[in-house]
Amino acid sequence: MSNQQTTKCGYIAIVGAPNAGKSTLLNQLVGAKIAIVSPKVQTTRARVTAIAIEDQSQLIFVDTPGIFKPTRRLEKAMVDAAWGGAQDADKIVLIIDAIKGVSPDVERIIAGLKKSGRRAHVILNKIDALKRDTLLGLAQKLSDEDIFDEVFMISALKGDGVEDLRVALAAQMPDGPWLYPEDQLALAPMRQLAAEVTREKLFLRMNQELPYSLTVETESWEERKDGSVKIQQIIYVSRTNYKPMVLGKGGQTIKKIGAMAREDLEEMLERRVHLFLFVKVREKWLDDPERYREMGLEFPKD
Numbered sequence: 001m002s003n004q005q006t007t008k009c010g011y012i013a014i015v016g017a018p019n020a021g022k023s024t025l026l027n028q029l030v031g032a033k034i035a036i037v038s039p040k041v042q043t044t045r046a047r048v049t050a051i052a053i054e055d056q057s058q059l060i061f062v063d064t065p066g067i068f069k070p071t072r073r074l075e076k077a078m079v080d081a082a083w084g085g086a087q088d089a090d091k092i093v094l095i096i097d098a099i100k101g102v103s104p105d106v107e108r109i110i111a112g113l114k115k116s117g118r119r120a121h122v123i124l125n126k127i128d129a130l131k132r133d134t135l136l137g138l139a140q141k142l143s144d145e146d147i148f149d150e151v152f153m154i155s156a157l158k159g160d161g162v163e164d165l166r167v168a169l170a171a172q173m174p175d176g177p178w179l180y181p182e183d184q185l186a187l188a189p190m191r192q193l194a195a196e197v198t199r200e201k202l203f204l205r206m207n208q209e210l211p212y213s214l215t216v217e218t219e220s221w222e223e224r225k226d227g228s229v230k231i232q233q234i235i236y237v238s239r240t241n242y243k244p245m246v247l248g249k250g251g252q253t254i255k256k257i258g259a260m261a262r263e264d265l266e267e268m269l270e271r272r273v274h275l276f277l278f279v280k281v282r283e284k285w286l287d288d289p290e291r292y293r294e295m296g297l298e299f300p301k302d
């Protein structure tokens with residue numbers, strides 16, 4: 001009972017423009033690979049939830065997909081999901097790429113925050129790549145905005161300032177019992193997480209427009225007696241002529257992608273993984289509500 005009185009627990013929404021470094025920060029905060037990191041924009045499609053424990057506090061992070069001006073249907077779903085996650089949280093944290101500063105994307109988020117009437121913390125990320133004067137000027141500019149409580153300066157990549165941030169957030173969580181068992185680090189269903197890993201490899205491997213028109217789903221997940229796991233995934237492409245591109249000559253490309261994904265999965269799951277990838281053509285998946293549900297997103301009405 002006494003333990004229950006001293007514990008804290010709360011939800012934290014990390015919002016930010018694409019490429020601000022949300023995934024990198026989340027990985028640092030939690031200390032395990034749970035969100036994907038890729039140099040391309042718009043990689044985090046679905047919300048990934050992760051848990052960090054700091055002292056007596058349990059921090060439940062809602063990593064939101066990039067909030068940006070929606071033009072297409074998928075993008076609109078991502079923005080809706082991002083704001084939905086932010087509204088439900090105990091704390092909202094806006095992460096800004098300090099190299100880019102207050103970009104139009106950031107302005108849009110700040111406007112959204114003001115409209116919602118919520119206060120937030122600001123994180124200035126990528127301080128490793130910035131001059132001190134530029135950084136301080138930016139921090140000053142943001143602390144003039146009356147919706148922000150605190151400004152943190154970090155390098156998610158190098159880990160600088162991340163510990164301070166975690167400690168500060170932990171102290172600010174509401175009192176209450178922990179909602180999740182200590183060993184449950186990643187809430188995102190493992191199947192979805194495994195699909196994200198493969199999608200990350202596709203992104204890295206294929207550097208044209210193609211990756212944006214494909215999606216990965218984990219079809220089956222089979223725990224084996226010998227402690228290994230057999231995972232089957234389907235890579236859906238939107239056009240017939242994309243299929244051979246994903247397969248590569250003699251299946252070389254997909255083989256390579258599979259090998260890279262398997263390696264990551266084995267590290268994450270700490271056991272042997274047998275990964276089987278299949279490529280299927282599914283035209284118009286971008287307009288199919290079912291695919292959105294698979295990614296943990298609501299299908300936007302208009």
Ligand SMILES: Nc1nc2c(ncn2[C@@H]2O[C@H](COP(=O)(O)OP(=O)(O)OP(=O)(O)O)[C@@H](O)[C@H]2O)c(=O)[nH]1
Nearest residue numbers: 019020021022023024038042043044126155156157
């Ligand atoms: N120099 C530097 N680069 C960083 C830092 N944090 C992240 N990056 C880089 O910025 C890029 C984007 O990082 P992500 O973590 O994928 O960004 P994100 O906000 O999750 O992106 P989306 O998935 O598009 O929402 C990657 O190339 C990272 O390596 C940092 O502290 N310093």
